[in-house]
Amino acid sequence: MRIRNRPLSEGLSKRRIIGSADASPLGSFYYFKDSSTRRYRVTVHVLEMQTLAKSFPEKAVRKTRWFSLDEAARAASQLGLRTLLLKLR
Numbered sequence: 001m002r003i004r005n006r007p008l009s010e011g012l013s014k015r016r017i018i019g020s021a022d023a024s025p026l027g028s029f030y031y032f033k034d035s036s037t038r039r040y041r042v043t044v045h046v047l048e049m050q051t052l053a054k055s056f057p058e059k060a061v062r063k064t065r066w067f068s069l070d071e072a073a074r075a076a077s078q079l080g081l082r083t084l085l086l087k088l089r
Contacts, residue, residue: 016064019050026087029080044084 028043056062067075073085 016053016056016059016062017047017049018053019048021045021047027084029078029084031078031080042078042080044081046088 022045024045026044026046028041030039030041032038033040052064069085069088073082076082076085
């Protein structure tokens, strides 16, 4: 499968969780990455986890941590992501 949407392609290369994503987005938010002056738009979809991959392309640089919804919202560094996570409660 060839993916033309770069952010989607990048997300798939980093994945460890395999599942089904809702077609409709939960929402979106904007943020500035690191010290960049560029503003990025992120669209968030809910993913129903089916399984975890034992091996994935960025395994050496990615860590897996599980959070409750409230813990995830507190840990999120972007306010927009926090807001979307709290919508799931």
